[in-house]
Amino acid sequence: MKTFRHCLIFVSSILISLFSVFGSANADGHKEFKLGVVTFLSGPAAEPFGVPAWNGGKLFIDLLNAGNAPAPYDKVGFGGMKITAIPIDESGGATKQVQEFRNLVQRDKVDAVLGYVSSGDCMAIPSVADELKALTVLYDCGTPRVFEDASYKYVFRTAAHAAMDNIAIARYLMGKGYDVSSIAGINQNYAWGKDSWKDFNVSIKKLSPNSEIKNELFPKIFAGQYGTEISALMNSKAKVVHSSLWGGDLQSFILQAKPRGLFKRTQVVFSAGDHVMPGLGNKYPEGVILGARGQYGMMAPDTALNRWFYKAYMDKYGVFPAQPPYRMVQGLMGLKMAIEKAMDNNGGKRPNKDQIATAFTGLEWEAPGGLVQMKLGNGHQAIQPHAIGKTVKDKDGNITITDIVRYSANCVNPPNGIKAVDWIEAGFPGSDCK
Amino acid sequence: MFDEILTIFLDGAIYASWLFIVALGLTFVFGVLKILNIAHGGIYALGAYSTATLVPIFYSLGMPEELVVLAMLFSALAVAIVITPIMERVILRRFYGQDEVLIVLVTYAIYLVLEDVQKIIWGMKSFYVSEPREILGAVEMGSLYYVGYDLALIGLAIFCGLALWLSLNKTKSGKIVLAVIHNPEISGCMGVNINKVYLAAFFVGAFFAALAGSFTAPLISVQVGISVAVVIESFAVVIIGGLGSIPGAVIGALIIGMARAACVHKLPEAEIFIMYLCMAGMLIFRPKGLFQGAQARKI
Numbered sequence: 001m002k003t004f005r006h007c008l009i010f011v012s013s014i015l016i017s018l019f020s021v022f023g024s025a026n027a028d029g030h031k032e033f034k035l036g037v038v039t040f041l042s043g044p045a046a047e048p049f050g051v052p053a054w055n056g057g058k059l060f061i062d063l064l065n066a067g068n069a070p071a072p073y074d075k076v077g078f079g080g081m082k083i084t085a086i087p088i089d090e091s092g093g094a095t096k097q098v099q100e101f102r103n104l105v106q107r108d109k110v111d112a113v114l115g116y117v118s119s120g121d122c123m124a125i126p127s128v129a130d131e132l133k134a135l136t137v138l139y140d141c142g143t144p145r146v147f148e149d150a151s152y153k154y155v156f157r158t159a160a161h162a163a164m165d166n167i168a169i170a171r172y173l174m175g176k177g178y179d180v181s182s183i184a185g186i187n188q189n190y191a192w193g194k195d196s197w198k199d200f201n202v203s204i205k206k207l208s209p210n211s212e213i214k215n216e217l218f219p220k221i222f223a224g225q226y227g228t229e230i231s232a233l234m235n236s237k238a239k240v241v242h243s244s245l246w247g248g249d250l251q252s253f254i255l256q257a258k259p260r261g262l263f264k265r266t267q268v269v270f271s272a273g274d275h276v277m278p279g280l281g282n283k284y285p286e287g288v289i290l291g292a293r294g295q296y297g298m299m300a301p302d303t304a305l306n307r308w309f310y311k312a313y314m315d316k317y318g319v320f321p322a323q324p325p326y327r328m329v330q331g332l333m334g335l336k337m338a339i340e341k342a343m344d345n346n347g348g349k350r351p352n353k354d355q356i357a358t359a360f361t362g363l364e365w366e367a368p369g370g371l372v373q374m375k376l377g378n379g380h381q382a383i384q385p386h387a388i389g390k391t392v393k394d395k396d397g398n399i400t401i402t403d404i405v406r407y408s409a410n411c412v413n414p415p416n417g418i419k420a421v422d423w424i425e426a427g428f429p430g431s432d433c434k
Numbered sequence: 435m436f437d438e439i440l441t442i443f444l445d446g447a448i449y450a451s452w453l454f455i456v457a458l459g460l461t462f463v464f465g466v467l468k469i470l471n472i473a474h475g476g477i478y479a480l481g482a483y484s485t486a487t488l489v490p491i492f493y494s495l496g497m498p499e500e501l502v503v504l505a506m507l508f509s510a511l512a513v514a515i516v517i518t519p520i521m522e523r524v525i526l527r528r529f530y531g532q533d534e535v536l537i538v539l540v541t542y543a544i545y546l547v548l549e550d551v552q553k554i555i556w557g558m559k560s561f562y563v564s565e566p567r568e569i570l571g572a573v574e575m576g577s578l579y580y581v582g583y584d585l586a587l588i589g590l591a592i593f594c595g596l597a598l599w600l601s602l603n604k605t606k607s608g609k610i611v612l613a614v615i616h617n618p619e620i621s622g623c624m625g626v627n628i629n630k631v632y633l634a635a636f637f638v639g640a641f642f643a644a645l646a647g648s649f650t651a652p653l654i655s656v657q658v659g660i661s662v663a664v665v666i667e668s669f670a671v672v673i674i675g676g677l678g679s680i681p682g683a684v685i686g687a688l689i690i691g692m693a694r695a696a697c698v699h700k701l702p703e704a705e706i707f708i709m710y711l712c713m714a715g716m717l718i719f720r721p722k723g724l725f726q727g728a729q730a731r732k733i
Contacts, residue, residue, distance in 0.1 A: 041558075042553065042558070042658060043658060043659045044657060044658065044659035044660075046558045046658065047558045047559055047560045047657050047658070048560070051558050189706050215702070216702060217698065217702050217705075218702065218703075218705075218706065219705065219706075220663075220706055222659065222662065222663055223663065224654050224660060224663055225449065225452065225653070225654075227445055227448055227449065227584060228445040228446075228449060228694065228695045228698040228699070229698055231441050231444075231445050231578055231698075231699070232698050232699050232702070234577075234578055235437075235438065235441060235577070235578065235699070248560065248654070248655045248657050248659070248660070251560060251562070251654075251655030252653065252654040252655050255562065255564050255567075255652075255653065255654065255655065256653055256654075259564075259567065259568065259572060259579075259581045260572065260578070260579050260580065260581060261572070261579050279559075279560050279562070279655075280562065283562060283564060
């Protein structure tokens with residue numbers, strides 16, 4: 001009997017200790033928010049996009065977890081839950097990314113996924129995200145088609161789509177009185193390049209109906225060699241050459257075109273040209289009109305929030321932040337605000353995915369690049385203000401950006417319910433460019 | 435009109451020269467070792483990276499900038515010296531005589547390893563070494579400016595092709611290599627050290643791959659992933675010209691270079707597939723390429 005009692009006490013104590021271990025683990029689990037972060041960590045898009053974006057993301061997550069971010073982001077992690085990030089490499093194509101997404105959601109049990117630079121990946125992931133009911137934040141990709149061709153419950157894009165970049169460039173050229181009587185373009189042969197060129201040339205045609213397209217070149221992505229294209233562009237004698245090239249392709253194009261005099265002979269505009277400036281430094285040509293896919297980097301607004309982020313990034317990495325880290329931090333800030341809003345609505349308790357999705361829809365928050373508003377795609381797609389500028393050498397001989405013109409979000413983004421290209425073709429009805 | 439033809443010709447010739455230098459090592463290695471070396475692209479990338487590393491050191495030592503070509507040659511040589519014994523002696527020799535598909539898979543595996551080696555050594559950073567491209571200045575041709583360095587690539591391609599062809603056909607060592615190409619078994623019976631010939635041939639192929647990367651580095655942003663397109667395009671050249679044929683590589687590079695330049699200038703929509711069209715046409719009408727010689731039937 002005594003032995004039986006001892007056994008009972010022994011078994012009970014094991015059960016109690018097991019319960020306390022699992023109980024505390026469960027309680028700790030409530031204080032953790034698992035976030036899958038997907039961006040390019042290898043391949044040609046890693047150095048210009050994925051790595052700096054993740055650098056910015058890591059920095060911001062560390063500051064959030066330490067409670068060292070400024071208001072309104074000063075609450076630890078996401079609503080008091082420490083963020084545990086699981087970084088995933090975006091390289092390998094859409095099929096691989098769908099599998100990686102399933103792994104994150106079903107195997108790693110992440111609470112949300114934030115990621116995707118490639119437009120192809122952004123087209124492939126949302127339907128799977130809704131199927132798995134997985135909260136997903138697209139932080140960077142550009143194609144307008146994600147929410148123009150479909151709608152999703154659990155998917156949000158926290159940065160403006162590419163139409164804004166090209167509409168703003170067209171407005172800048174017209175506003176500054178540049179000769180746009182003839183235009184030419186060199187854009188990569190996939191969704192991003194094709195959409196960018198279409199948005200640009202239709203915008204120019206709408207703003208200056210007599211403008212003539214001299215040449216449209218679509219080299220394959222990661223072509224690397226542009227000698228022939230540069231000859232064709234120079235032979236076309238177009239007054240303006242537009243390009244949405246990015247990453248290594250943009251770097252190689254600049255290195256090959258500069259000594260041949262393309263930038264002196266014609267006005268070149270890069271719709272997303274800022275992100276190669278930290279790498280190229282003074283090899284970047286003067287006189288180029290460029291956008292940064294938002295008010296980012298050298299074109300960021302002079303606000304306390306931007307000064308804080310710019311300095312934190314400079315101090316940590318020794319180089320100024322271009323668009324990629326800004327966009328990832330913008331996404332993280334949006335997710336944080338949505339979670340904390342949902343938490344408030346839930347009486348301070350941890351919200352579920354549906355509550356976060358409801359709070360995210362139509363959300364507005366202040367980011368280092370300005371006010372972000374989830375106004376398109378029925379509250380799932382962001383719009384934001386934009387800035388365009390021109391490169392110039394400063395008195396120390398360093399390349400910087402001058403002649404910056406800022407555009408309100410409603411000036412360069414379509415209203416909800418109309419496709420960007422239809423809005424451009426209709427003559428930008430309802431745009432507010434004051 | 436003349437201006438346009440001149441531009442197409444020059445653009446085509448520059449691109450063809452680059453393609454030829456890249457494809458020369460690939461076709462030579464196949465000719466001697468009968469190996470379709472997918473790792474060729476990885477060696478090309480190592481050549482570009484080593485130049486991107488060595489050239490800034492060269493300048494920092496205060497060396498005369500005209501001699502930067504020597505630094506580029508040295509970096510290509512260094513890559514070939516390091517990579518040849520590892521690839522040929524340690525790995526590939528174990529697979530000689532085995533199924534061609536297996537050997538292709540082995541070289542593909544090596545290619546993936548080389549990609550990771552680049553990441554380990556140089557990280558994800560981009561490197562720029564455009565300075566060597568500035569030493570020859572720019573030349574006015576028709577209504578356009580061409581960079582002297584780009585035009586010099588035509589000379590380099592001619593030199594590389596002639597040097598290899600003359601070495602093979604006019605020297606005793608070259609004739610030994612030709613004998614091995616023709617029949618390694620009989621050459622071995624005649625006292626030729628086949629292993630040494632294979633090692634030397636692989637070294638030459640690796641050197642040309644690294645040389646192509648080395649001389650391309652000043653044109654591009656050197657970063658992870660630059661070898662992918664190179665592998666595809668150099669394969670297209672050797673398929674059109676005939677695997678293992680040096681004159682074939684010349685013609686293959688010229689066909690692709692000129693067709694691509696003509697498309698970019700006159701029919702830009704076709705540029706994306708013109709190379710594949712040339713390759714598909716050749717595979718349909720002459721599957722072994724333009725310069726694949728007649729082969730004796732073995733019993």
